[in-house]
Amino acid sequence: MNVQADFATDPSGKADDIVLAVRNLKKHFPIRDGVFQRVIGHVKAVDGVSFNIRRGETVGLVGESGCGKSTLGRCVSGLSDPTSGGVYFGISAADCARLDEHQSTGAAVPSPDIADIEARHRIDLLEGHAQRRFRRNCQMVFQDSFASLNPRHLVVDIVGRPLRVYKEASGAELTERVVALLEQVGLGRHHLYRYPHQFSGGQRQRISIARALALDPELIVLDEPTSALDVSVQAQILNLLNDLQRDHNLAYLFITHDLAVVQHMADRLVAMYLGRVSETGETKTVFEDPQHPYTLALMAAKPDLTDDEGAKLQALEGNIPDPARPPQGCRFHTRCPVATPICGWEIDDVVRWLEESPGMFDTLAGVERGSAFDASLRFSDTGSAERLAAALRSPEMPAAMQHAMEELSVDGASVRIRFQEVDEVQLTDRGSNHHVACVLDPRKD
Secondary structure, three states, X not given: OOXXXXXXXXXXXXXXXXXXXXXXXXXXXXXXXXXXXXXXXEEEEEEEEEEEXXXXXXXXXXXXXXXXXXXXXXXXXXXXXXXXXXXXXXXXXXXXXXXXXXXXXXXXXXXXXXXXXXXXXXXXHOOHHHHHHHHHHEEEEOOOHHHXXXXXXOHHHHHHHHHHHOOOOOHHHHHHHHHHHHHHOOOOHHHOOOOHHHOOHHHHHHHHHHHHHOOOOOEEEEEOOOOOOOHHHHHHHHHHHHHHHHHHOOEEXXXXXXXXXXXXXXXXXXXXXXXXXXXXXXXXXXXXXXXXXXXXXXXHOOHHHOOOOOOOOOOOOOOOOOOOOOOOOOOOOOOOOOOOOOOOOOHHHHHHHHHOOHHHHOOEEEEEEEEOOEEEEEEOOHHHHHHHHHHHHOOOOOHHHHXXXXXXXXXXXXXXXXXXXXXXXXOEEOOOOOEEOXXXXXXXX
16 A cells, blocks of 8 residues: 555644655765776665655654665755655645655656746756755754864854855854854854864754844754764753754754654654654654554663663664665565564575575586576586575574475575565555554454
8 A cells, every 4th residue: 555645634724834845865875896996786775765854843863873764865855856746835735745645656657747846846957046945944963063064164154154155144244143143053253253173062963053043944854863962962962953943934854863862752653674664753752652673672772761671772683685686565674573474575585695605615617597576596516506596495494484485496506586576565544644664453353
């Protein structure tokens, strides 16, 4: 079931307060090799993400390092152009519904009304006044405050630059505007003529926030804004962000790996794994009833999120798959403790296991693929082929993977393997504006 249309709905009745909409966004980075640097593949950093951000709302984007959070943030802020899909600024709920309907049809060529919506709202297509309007209304606060502030500029120049660029103020008026911004973030006039290196990490982040507020934006993208700070300073910055949001009715996209911060800050949560959304919903709903094993694993790694005093730090087993060849079906199935035969086991799962077994991998001569689920693995000797077949039948291999194999046979130095074919697992509606990309549904158990 495709639930993209559900993103345009809002139980609070504020559907027309959409500040920004992300629709089927993809960002793939080419992999080049050889003398001529030919493209031999793509790293799928973001691979089909959709959600809305509404006025005055905080959307928490969470996931492990490498899941695509920061890349998505750069696309949302216009710092990186998407490979496909789009980010739409200032779009209405009605236009969102038209976009969703168009995408559900799979039409390659947009109709005139869809082309008009994209020309007016898709940020990588905006020009002139529309582009300047987006640029001033979408600001970003980076993780490394020291790297994001020019070390040769004074604070008055750093915070005042947006005002000068957009000709909002100059001279004495500019200085007073900068002072007012600094006071909003807990600094003052006596900080105007200092350089970034003369401040602590928390103070530098306050300067970054003051700069982001200079043009009174509608949306601020916060990319791990507190991860480099001490715990006490983190709390000060988070409380500051809450106060500013209340005073200015700001919308935040809050990118973090810390679920405790998301629980404190976010109205809605979007969990990402390997470039795709695994679970999304209102923060309270997701924390009270997490339904994706990945979300449960993230929570289990934060004992402070539970009242259980005996809770221990837990780590996900296995390595994160290569984003250049993400797993079929559910992308989390290679590390999932409750994976089933219909989660998307494939030939690459066997190849990944071989890569982690150097002695056997060295004898692999090639892979003749019929599809992602069907292939013959050729070895340089018959013994390696027989050892692989025996290993795939052994208790050491996941039972779900074994049950997903429809064929496993040895023909000389080749092993023929065929898995049950499945489609990419899509987000499904679990009620209360809660969506999960998992074949397991507790309500049906």
